[in-house]
Amino acid sequence: MNRQQRPNLNHEKKLWRQGYSFVVGLDEVGRGPLAGPVCAAAVCFVVTKQTAAAKLKVFDGLKDSKKLSVKQREQWYEILTTHPDIKWGVGLLSAKVIDRINILEATKLAMKKALENLNVATEYLLIDGNFLLEDLSISQKAVVRGDSKIVSCAAASIIAKVTRDRLMVRYHQQHPQYGFNAHKGYGTRRHIAAIKKHGACRLHRRTFAPFRK
Numbered sequence: 001m002n003r004q005q006r007p008n009l010n011h012e013k014k015l016w017r018q019g020y021s022f023v024v025g026l027d028e029v030g031r032g033p034l035a036g037p038v039c040a041a042a043v044c045f046v047v048t049k050q051t052a053a054a055k056l057k058v059f060d061g062l063k064d065s066k067k068l069s070v071k072q073r074e075q076w077y078e079i080l081t082t083h084p085d086i087k088w089g090v091g092l093l094s095a096k097v098i099d100r101i102n103i104l105e106a107t108k109l110a111m112k113k114a115l116e117n118l119n120v121a122t123e124y125l126l127i128d129g130n131f132l133l134e135d136l137s138i139s140q141k142a143v144v145r146g147d148s149k150i151v152s153c154a155a156a157s158i159i160a161k162v163t164r165d166r167l168m169v170r171y172h173q174q175h176p177q178y179g180f181n182a183h184k185g186y187g188t189r190r191h192i193a194a195i196k197k198h199g200a201c202r203l204h205r206r207t208f209a210p211f212r213k
Helices: 010-017 047-056 070-082 095-101 103-118 151-174 188-198
Strands: 023-029 039-043 086-093 123-130 137-144
Touching: 010 023, 010 123, 010 151, 023 103, 039 103, 039 151, 047 151, 070 086, 070 151, 086 103, 086 151, 086 188, 095 103
Parallel strands: 023 123, 123 137
Antiparallel strands: 023 039, 039 086
């Protein structure tokens, strides 16, 4: 893939032409951290033939969350979550649940929760990743690096990232000794040092290294 390529609506437009009205992009953040929840987001562009072209212009410049600054993510979050023709939902799974069912299954469950909170009669799913969601009678397609290719997945990645980051900042107020506001639960040297000094808290994933050691 061209490194300069940005997410586009080609996948969605193809499905709209095939007669699917409610195409939903899914993405998640927080699979790798040592602490905090995994967060998934579902995004549906509710479009007609008259509005599709306009949306391409409105969302020109949208990228997956990893390629945006904090300020840019916050700006896009406000646009996406207030746009009249966008439906969205999020799903969160705690560290406790992640430890119980493993991170992959927790990710899938978070995505299903996001779909429930989306409150749309979903007809087709575009999932960022290499897996599908079992036990759903919905047509779906997994796209590796979908958040770099598909606008609805990129939008979902932004909403999930901002939602989770804001939550980790709030958790920092409860557990300031770990610095969650800075690293958001990822395994930085500062975080590892804090764990060694203070031990684990309720937000830590006990099945992840370094806790297994």
